[in-house]
Amino acid sequence: MRRYTVDDKFTTKEEYKKKLEQPPYNKLKINRIAVYDVIRQRVYGSYKNYHDNKIKKFVNGKGEVFGRINQTEIAEKCRISESTVKRAIKDLMKFNLIEVEESETYGKHGGKSNKYFICEPTPNENITENDVSKIIVNEPKKIKQIKSPIKERMKKIYYKKGKVTNKAMAEFLGVSVKTVQRKKAELRAEGYLIDEKTQSKMVAERVNSNMLNYNLTPEEDAKLEKLFHD
Numbered sequence: 001m002r003r004y005t006v007d008d009k010f011t012t013k014e015e016y017k018k019k020l021e022q023p024p025y026n027k028l029k030i031n032r033i034a035v036y037d038v039i040r041q042r043v044y045g046s047y048k049n050y051h052d053n054k055i056k057k058f059v060n061g062k063g064e065v066f067g068r069i070n071q072t073e074i075a076e077k078c079r080i081s082e083s084t085v086k087r088a089i090k091d092l093m094k095f096n097l098i099e100v101e102e103s104e105t106y107g108k109h110g111g112k113s114n115k116y117f118i119c120e121p122t123p124n125e126n127i128t129e130n131d132v133s134k135i136i137v138n139e140p141k142k143i144k145q146i147k148s149p150i151k152e153r154m155k156k157i158y159y160k161k162g163k164v165t166n167k168a169m170a171e172f173l174g175v176s177v178k179t180v181q182r183k184k185a186e187l188r189a190e191g192y193l194i195d196e197k198t199q200s201k202m203v204a205e206r207v208n209s210n211m212l213n214y215n216l217t218p219e220e221d222a223k224l225e226k227l228f229h230d
Contacts, residue, residue, distance in 0.1 A: 001096045003117040004043065005063040016040070024096060026096040034078040035088040036097055041116045042067030048095050068103070086099050150175060156188075 003008065011019075019025065020033065028036075045066045046058035059065050071089070075082045092098045101115040154161060157164055157172065166184070170177045 001099075001119045003064040003099060003119055006047065006059055006065055007063060010044055010047055025097070028091065031078060031080050032088045032091050034080070035074055035085055036092055038074050038077045039067065039069065039092075039098055039116045040118050042069045043116060043173040064117055064156070066101070066117050068115060070113045092164055103199065146188075148183065151177065151187055153178070154183055154187065164216075 041069070043065060044067075046055075046067050046091045048147060049055040050059055050065065058067065062141075071082050071085045075085045080088075089098070089100065096119055099117040099119060101117070103112060103114050122156065152170065157169065166177050169184075170180045173180070207230070
């Protein structure tokens with residue numbers, strides 16, 4: 001694992017997201033990828049400041065570039081809770097995607113503004129399948145992921161279309177709006193859904209092809225187009 005330095009060429013968004021589509025990174029929840037995106041953008045800003053404006057305060061003695069951001073700000077940008085941010089950071093570190101150095105510098109949001117380093121995505125050889133499973137499903141409330149054909153179909157549609165009204169979803173699935181609301185709450189609790197605005201943006205950027213690769217039948221595609229574009 002190696003931290004990015006000022007001498008490195010930062011990979012483009014398309015390039016690094018292709019790497020995240022490969023195992024084991026494609027097992028990460030979408031909110032983990034959202035946190036990674038925010039941290040990476042902050043580090044890239046430091047990198048650009050060094051090269052464009054000769055600002056060196058975000059580069060250490062080894063030439064490693066870092067970004068400062070606190071967990072409150074990350075939570076606001078990703079529209080998730082701070083507790084989810086903390087778990088996401090731990091997961092990203094375990095997957096060798098970032099490294100964090102604690103700092104006593106406080107940001108504008110009041111929390112400690114730690115130093116975040118982006119690492120070249122390199123699979124952690126010490127990660128086992130059991131570790132991956134724990135990272136995917138482990139939440140403090142230990143919410144059980146309930147398998148449901150309706151939820152599986154809902155995931156296909158959310159990750160294909162982004163924002164979908166409960167009424168349109170219910171009509172497409174042939175169920176009640178209350179059923180959609182209940183299943184949607186389960187998906188959100190399990191970490192498959194974040195707020196609709198952020199989710200729609202991430203779907204547009206194709207950040208999680210593992211979910212986008214769900215295939216709908218031609219008939220389902222046609223029905224989706226009619227429902228969501230009328």
